[in-house]
Each structure stands twice: as C-alpha cells, then as structure tokens.
Amino acid sequence: MTLSFWQQRNREAEIACDVAVVGGGLIGCATAYWLRRLRPKLEVVVVEAGRLASGASGRNAGFLLQGTSDDYITALQLYGPERTRRLWNFTRENQRLITSQLKPEAFDLEASGSLTVAGSRKEAERLADGVPRMRADGSPVAFLPPDEANRRLSGQGFHGALYVPSGCMLNPAALVAYVAAQSRALVLEDHPVCEVQETGEDVLLETTVRRVRAAQVVLAVNAYLPRLIPSLSRFVRPVRAQMLATEPLLPRWLPLPAYSHEGYFYLRQHDDGSLLLGGARHLHHDVERGYEDATTPALQADLERYLHHHFPQARGAHVQQRWSGVMGFSPDRLPVLGAVPGLVGSYWAAGFTGHGMGYGFRFGRLMAEVVLGFPRPEELDLFTEARFLKESEPVRLANGSTG
Ligand SMILES: Cc1cc2nc3c(=O)[nH]c(=O)nc-3n(C[C@H](O)[C@H](O)[C@H](O)COP(=O)(O)OP(=O)(O)OC[C@H]3O[C@@H](n4cnc5c(N)ncnc54)[C@H](O)[C@@H]3O)c2cc1C
Known part of the structure; x- marks a missing residue:
C-alpha cells in the first residue's frame, strides 16, 4: 500500500x-x-x-x-x-x-455473585472463620459447607465455599x-x-x-x-498467567465465577457454555515469570487435570483456545x-x-x-x-x- x-x-x-x-x-x-x-x-x-x-x-x-x-x-x-x-x-x-x-x-x-472455593479443609476453615468479621465490616457473605458448595458448582471434591453476593x-x-x-x-x-x-x-x-x-x-x-x-x-515484576477455553458445554451448569485453591485456579462458564479456566501457576513458579506470551504443555496439562478431577462432566471436552498474559506483581x-x-x-x-x-x-x-x-x-x-x-x-x- x-x-x-x-x-x-x-x-x-x-x-x-x-x-x-x-x-x-x-x-x-x-x-x-x-x-x-x-x-x-x-x-x-x-x-x-x-x-x-x-x-x-x-x-x-x-x-x-x-x-x-x-x-x-x-x-x-x-x-x-x-x-x-x-x-x-x-x-x-x-x-x-x-x-x-x-x-x-x-x-x-x-x-x-462469586464463589471463593476451598481446595482443602484448612482453606475452608479460614473462609468460614472470616465470615463474622466480613459481615461486621459490611460484606453480607455466606459460607457454604462442602455439599452445598459442590452442588452450587456442579462439581466434586471441594471443601466448602464463600458466597460473595456482589x-x-x-x-x-x-x-x-x-x-x-x-x-x-x-x-x-x-x-x-x-x-x-x-x-x-x-x-x-x-x-x-x-x-x-x-x-x-x-x-x-x-x-x-x-x-x-x-x-x-x-x-x-512480570508474572505470567495461562488460561484455556473449552468448546461450549451445554446446558450451562456454572452460573457464577469460581476462584479456588487460594486463587491458584479460577473457572467460569461463558453464556455460550464454553468453560474458561486459568491458574496452576503455583505448580510452575520458575517458568511463569517474564514477558513471553506463550503457553506450556505442562501447565496446560495441570489445568486439564484440575478440570477433569473436579468436573467429570467436562472430561473429553475439546480445548478450543489456550493463551497467556502478563500480570504485574507488587x-x-x-x-x-x-x-x-x-x-x-x-x-x-x-x-x-x-x-x-x-x-x-x-x-x-x-x-x-x-x-x-x-x-x-x-x-x-x-x-x-x-x-x-x-x-x-x-x-x-x-x-x-x-x-
Ligand atoms: C490470564 C489472566 C487472568 C486474569 N484474571 C483476572 C480476573 O479474572 N480478575 C481480575 O481482577 N484480574 C485478573 N487478571 C489481572 C488483570 O488482568 C490485571 O490486573 C489488569 O488487567 C491490569 O490492568 P492494567 O491496565 O494495569 O495493565 P494491562 O492491561 O497490562 O495494560 C497495560 C498496557 O500498557 C501497554 N504498554 C506497555 N508498554 C507500553 C509502552 N512502552 N508504550 C505504550 N504502551 C505500552 C500494553 O500494551 C498494555 O496494553 C488476570 C490477568 C491475566 C494475565
């Protein structure tokens, strides 16, 4: 031109x-x-x-x-x-x-609303312990015991969750x-x-x-x-994060964002049914730093393992997209x-x-x-x-x- x-x-x-x-x-x-x-x-x-x-x-x-x-x-x-x-x-x-x-x-x-989901009993105890204090400080949150948390997530293996209405x-x-x-x-x-x-x-x-x-x-x-x-x-300092998105899985069974395992995994389902999952950085600390825009097979495999373990209904779902982004950590x-x-x-x-x-x-x-x-x-x-x-x-x- x-x-x-x-x-x-x-x-x-x-x-x-x-x-x-x-x-x-x-x-x-x-x-x-x-x-x-x-x-x-x-x-x-x-x-x-x-x-x-x-x-x-x-x-x-x-x-x-x-x-x-x-x-x-x-x-x-x-x-x-x-x-x-x-x-x-x-x-x-x-x-x-x-x-x-x-x-x-x-x-x-x-x-x-959103769910902060416990990946261990200890995390669940901490989330539950925070509830009275959070309510007193102006956040009308609720702790969901394991059964209720897994039901809300249509998942399994979670130890409880904090429901944050806002x-x-x-x-x-x-x-x-x-x-x-x-x-x-x-x-x-x-x-x-x-x-x-x-x-x-x-x-x-x-x-x-x-x-x-x-x-x-x-x-x-x-x-x-x-x-x-x-x-x-x-x-x-630059820290990398990776995500994936599956093909649409319908009917949509996860209507709210889930931030689990101390925030090291995060999952939501888009309204077209696609599951968007990110995290697993804590398992790959040495690699997940710097500015390179790239995904790695090892971390992506950990994301899929998490997905299949907690959400058996997503096993076999085709992953349509994988990507990374650079976060700034203070x-x-x-x-x-x-x-x-x-x-x-x-x-x-x-x-x-x-x-x-x-x-x-x-x-x-x-x-x-x-x-x-x-x-x-x-x-x-x-x-x-x-x-x-x-x-x-x-x-x-x-x-x-x-x-
Ligand atoms: C995979 C991933 C998942 C995340 N999930 C969440 C989430 O669900 N919720 C949440 O709250 N946060 C999330 N975050 C963090 C969130 O995305 C960031 O905290 C937020 O986007 C930071 O915004 P920003 O505008 O500071 O930075 P950026 O969005 O990084 O914007 C900085 C911009 O500066 C531009 N730039 C850089 N250098 C120059 C230059 N020399 N000249 C001109 N332009 C330049 C870049 O191109 C970029 O567009 C996630 C991050 C990643 C990577």
Missing part, C-alpha cells in the same frame, strides 16, 4: 495535549475516562503500544471480585483490620461505579473498549513509547511513530513499567501509585497482582484526582508508593502534598 503526502505528514505530526496516558489497559482507559469526567475540557491522549486491551486487561478471566487477592483472614494478617476493611470497600465501590456509571450490557456484565463477571476486553470510547480521549494505538523526557516546559514521549507532548503524563503500563523506567523495577500484592521520578505532576500505577479488574475503574478515578491535584484524594493512602519509601525519598503530588 502506498502512503500519500498527507498521510505521511499526519503520521509524523507531533501531538500536544494536557495529559498523555501511556497504556490502553483498564487502568489507563479508566484514568482517561475519569480525567475527562472531572475536567471535560481537558485534552487527554491514550498512547498504547499495541491495540486497546492487548495486555492483561484483554486476556483475563473477567472476574470482578471483591476484596484483595487473599482471603479475609489472610488479608487481616497482612494488612491489618482497618486497611483490609477499606480495601474491601474500595473494590465494592469499584463494582458499584461500573454498574451505575457505565452500561453493563455493553460488556456482558453478569451480577451473579461478585460479578464480564467481558474485560469489551469493558476496556467501552470505557475508552466513553472517555472521548484521543487513542493512539500501535504507538509504543520508547522514552519519556522532561523538556523543562512539558513532557515529551518518544514513540516509534510520532512524538506526543503533554503537560502531565500517566504511566499505566503495569508489568511493563520497569522497561520504561528501570528505577521503578522494585515496585513491580511486593505486598496491592496496587501501587507513585510519582514518576524527575517529572513533577506525572504519575504511574502498577502492581495489580492478578486483581486489576476488581480495583481498576475506581482506581482510574483515584489516579485522575491525583493528576488533577485534588486535595487529599480519598483512599490514596491505601496505595501510595510511600509505604515502600524511606524518609529520604519524598513522594511529590501535583498539589504539593505528600501521599
């Missing part, structure tokens, strides 16, 4: 905007959405290396779970009672904002596309950013296609953050929001640790409030990089305060 004089000129033209958001996953698109909701006249550009949702946001299971990646009792031990309660509230608000501000049918949201499932790639469209931001796909430079007046993003100038920048590239800013590698398994070193007023977010759908839309609002310099954005203290910094490394927010 030839390129006209005009096409060539447009390709090379520099683009200037108020805020450039690097990364077209859920976090980048949600940030663009909230920037424009809070300041409709703001010129926002989303700069994405591939296509929108080509990263983890378009490759995940589409579970909109509540809470952190750990069960409540473990979270209490890791984060303390107050922070755990607030983290759960944050994810409940995320779900509430998605269902109230957006059009759920645009991304096939099913308000099904859990949902959706089509994550459609959610990202919808949020991006609603933001009305300019989206530049196939524009990998290779360098971020402070010019003295603004920030210059060098891409392999053209330059983007912005007063402020948001880096929402999750696991890829250390590739862009190597000094931030201590906050996020040191304490919670998302991190920080200031880009050397760029006043520019921020990054990463480390969603396999749970970015549960935080993402609400997190975009938090990010937008920080970028716009809102005084004391609510819940910033839950996620700020300050928790990892020494006193000699201050966090600079746009409003001049520290996070």
Whole structure:
C-alpha cells in the first residue's frame, strides 16, 4: 500500500495535549475516562503500544471480585483490620461505579455473585472463620459447607465455599473498549513509547511513530513499567498467567465465577457454555515469570487435570483456545501509585497482582484526582508508593502534598 503526502505528514505530526496516558489497559482507559469526567475540557491522549486491551486487561478471566487477592483472614494478617476493611470497600465501590456509571450490557456484565472455593479443609476453615468479621465490616457473605458448595458448582471434591453476593463477571476486553470510547480521549494505538523526557516546559514521549507532548503524563503500563523506567523495577515484576477455553458445554451448569485453591485456579462458564479456566501457576513458579506470551504443555496439562478431577462432566471436552498474559506483581500484592521520578505532576500505577479488574475503574478515578491535584484524594493512602519509601525519598503530588 502506498502512503500519500498527507498521510505521511499526519503520521509524523507531533501531538500536544494536557495529559498523555501511556497504556490502553483498564487502568489507563479508566484514568482517561475519569480525567475527562472531572475536567471535560481537558485534552487527554491514550498512547498504547499495541491495540486497546492487548495486555492483561484483554486476556483475563473477567472476574470482578471483591476484596484483595487473599482471603479475609489472610488479608487481616497482612494488612491489618482497618486497611483490609477499606480495601474491601474500595473494590465494592469499584463494582458499584461500573454498574451505575457505565452500561453493563455493553460488556456482558453478569451480577451473579462469586464463589471463593476451598481446595482443602484448612482453606475452608479460614473462609468460614472470616465470615463474622466480613459481615461486621459490611460484606453480607455466606459460607457454604462442602455439599452445598459442590452442588452450587456442579462439581466434586471441594471443601466448602464463600458466597460473595456482589461478585460479578464480564467481558474485560469489551469493558476496556467501552470505557475508552466513553472517555472521548484521543487513542493512539500501535504507538509504543520508547522514552519519556522532561523538556523543562512539558513532557515529551518518544514513540516509534510520532512524538506526543503533554503537560502531565500517566504511566499505566503495569508489568511493563520497569522497561520504561528501570528505577521503578522494585515496585513491580512480570508474572505470567495461562488460561484455556473449552468448546461450549451445554446446558450451562456454572452460573457464577469460581476462584479456588487460594486463587491458584479460577473457572467460569461463558453464556455460550464454553468453560474458561486459568491458574496452576503455583505448580510452575520458575517458568511463569517474564514477558513471553506463550503457553506450556505442562501447565496446560495441570489445568486439564484440575478440570477433569473436579468436573467429570467436562472430561473429553475439546480445548478450543489456550493463551497467556502478563500480570504485574507488587511486593505486598496491592496496587501501587507513585510519582514518576524527575517529572513533577506525572504519575504511574502498577502492581495489580492478578486483581486489576476488581480495583481498576475506581482506581482510574483515584489516579485522575491525583493528576488533577485534588486535595487529599480519598483512599490514596491505601496505595501510595510511600509505604515502600524511606524518609529520604519524598513522594511529590501535583498539589504539593505528600501521599
Ligand atoms: C490470564 C489472566 C487472568 C486474569 N484474571 C483476572 C480476573 O479474572 N480478575 C481480575 O481482577 N484480574 C485478573 N487478571 C489481572 C488483570 O488482568 C490485571 O490486573 C489488569 O488487567 C491490569 O490492568 P492494567 O491496565 O494495569 O495493565 P494491562 O492491561 O497490562 O495494560 C497495560 C498496557 O500498557 C501497554 N504498554 C506497555 N508498554 C507500553 C509502552 N512502552 N508504550 C505504550 N504502551 C505500552 C500494553 O500494551 C498494555 O496494553 C488476570 C490477568 C491475566 C494475565
């Protein structure tokens, strides 16, 4: 195909905007959405290396779970009672904002509730022990004993489950596309950013296609953050996850998402009957790291073993698709929001640790409030990089305060 004089000129033209958001996953698109909701006249550009949702946001299971990646009792031990309660509230608000501000049918949201399923007696005890505390903290959850759990799952061999009424499932790639469209931001796909430079007046993003100038920048590239800013590698590391999808198995027998064995397996059945299963990473720790987009026969065989063991009705089902995605893991398994070193007023977010759908839309609002310099954005203290910094490394927010 030839390129006209005009096409060539447009390709090379520099683009200037108020805020450039690097990364077209859920976090980048949600940030663009909230920037424009809070300041409709703001010129926002989303700069994405591939296509929108080509990263983890378009490759995940589409579970909109509540809470952190750990069960409540473990979270209490890791984060303390107050922070755990607030983290759960944050994810409940995320779900509430998605269902109230957006059009759920645009991304096939099913308000099904979710099951956190115990793979061992010990896990079942922990899930049951968490129930009174969770109820007191505002989550009307219920513990299902083994018989009831296996009946709800149409499965066998599970030791119980926690039913979380506000859990949902959706089509994550459609959610990202919808949020991006609603933001009305300019989206530049196939524009990998290779360098971020402070010019003295603004920030210059060098891409392999053209330059983007912005007063402020948001880096929402999750696991890829250390590739862009190597000094931030201590906050996020790339971890691979693999999934498979079977041929449609009808009638549909699993109407809600199941997160089992401490989250190391996750399963849902799409409304066309296809089973989507992911996990088994804990059995292949050495291999499941880095950025390579590939599946491995050994891990995929473990996924199938899990499926056939717990769901005999799926034995013999043809696997139609296998894929992988790269997650960004943080040191304490919670998302991190920080200031880009050397760029006043520019921020990054990463480390969603396999749970970015549960935080993402609400997190975009938090990010937008920080970028716009809102005084004391609510819940910033839950996620700020300050928790990892020494006193000699201050966090600079746009409003001049520290996070
Ligand atoms: C297989 C799998 C299953 C999962 N299941 C779930 C689930 O069911 N529920 C849940 O809550 N979470 C799940 N997760 C995690 C969830 O997908 C992530 O936490 C979430 O998508 C993170 O969103 P993000 O926008 O930060 O990152 P990404 O979606 O990874 O977006 C980052 C974007 O930045 C772009 N980018 C990178 N470098 C550059 C550059 N230099 N220039 C321009 N663009 C760049 C990438 O192309 C990418 O599109 C799963 C993840 C995987 C991989």
